Amino acid sequence: MEAAERTHWVQWHDAYRDPASPLSKRLVVVKRLIDTVLDEQPGDVRVISLCAGAGLDVLGVLENREGARRRVEALLVEADPTLGESARAYARELGCDRIEVRTGDAAETSQYVGFAPADVVLVCGVFGNLSDLDIQRVIGALGGLCRTGGSVIWTRHRRAPDKTPEIRAWFAQAGFEERSFDSAGDNAFGVGRHVRTAPEEPLVPGERLFTFLPRPA
Numbered sequence: 001m002e003a004a005e006r007t008h009w010v011q012w013h014d015a016y017r018d019p020a021s022p023l024s025k026r027l028v029v030v031k032r033l034i035d036t037v038l039d040e041q042p043g044d045v046r047v048i049s050l051c052a053g054a055g056l057d058v059l060g061v062l063e064n065r066e067g068a069r070r071r072v073e074a075l076l077v078e079a080d081p082t083l084g085e086s087a088r089a090y091a092r093e094l095g096c097d098r099i100e101v102r103t104g105d106a107a108e109t110s111q112y113v114g115f116a117p118a119d120v121v122l123v124c125g126v127f128g129n130l131s132d133l134d135i136q137r138v139i140g141a142l143g144g145l146c147r148t149g150g151s152v153i154w155t156r157h158r159r160a161p162d163k164t165p166e167i168r169a170w171f172a173q174a175g176f177e178e179r180s181f182d183s184a185g186d187n188a189f190g191v192g193r194h195v196r197t198a199p200e201e202p203l204v205p206g207e208r209l210f211t212f213l214p215r216p217a
Helices: 008-017 022-040 058-063 066-070 081-094 132-144 164-173
Strands: 045-050 072-078 099-103 118-123 146-157 176-183 189-196
Touching: 008 022, 008 081, 022 045, 022 058, 022 118, 022 146, 022 189, 058 066, 058 072, 058 081, 066 072, 072 081, 081 099, 118 132, 132 146, 132 164, 146 164, 164 176, 164 189
Parallel strands: 045 072, 045 118, 072 099, 118 146
Antiparallel strands: 146 189, 176 189
């Protein structure tokens, strides 16, 4: 790939190649939580991933759980076509024919019509790019994406101002119960798992949940 073709997000994913990077350490925690859900739910598991990137979390778990590949159905939504194609290639390599990688805007609720609600919703690498208002909007909409008893796994960096305490409170207000919150030893990131305890809500198509903040020049 020519340098001009490498988008910011493709370059951002390069950090996963370094096992000592915060992204790699965060990925380990996210995969462990997905493993936990698969252990708790022996039947079919439906997964939605917002801004899924190359699918390293879901597909990385399935790489090591051959038996789970037959019972996991997933919708991975990623706007960057290069990362999306990487996820498709990964899924093909694993023989995961129940994984759909959709190139599109994960902020649009219409992406999930016909698939939601899911048993697991991944919102990883998203909250750190949003305004507080948009974070609250996403959390409020998760009642239409996550079934009652299902899990939301989310991440957020902990650089000042650390928003993770507020995010955890917003989840509680939106009808979710916290099951775990993990942070790196240097507080570089936080990873939460919240379970939906409130009734499911209808997913409203045609709504926009968030817009990424401009990146510094």
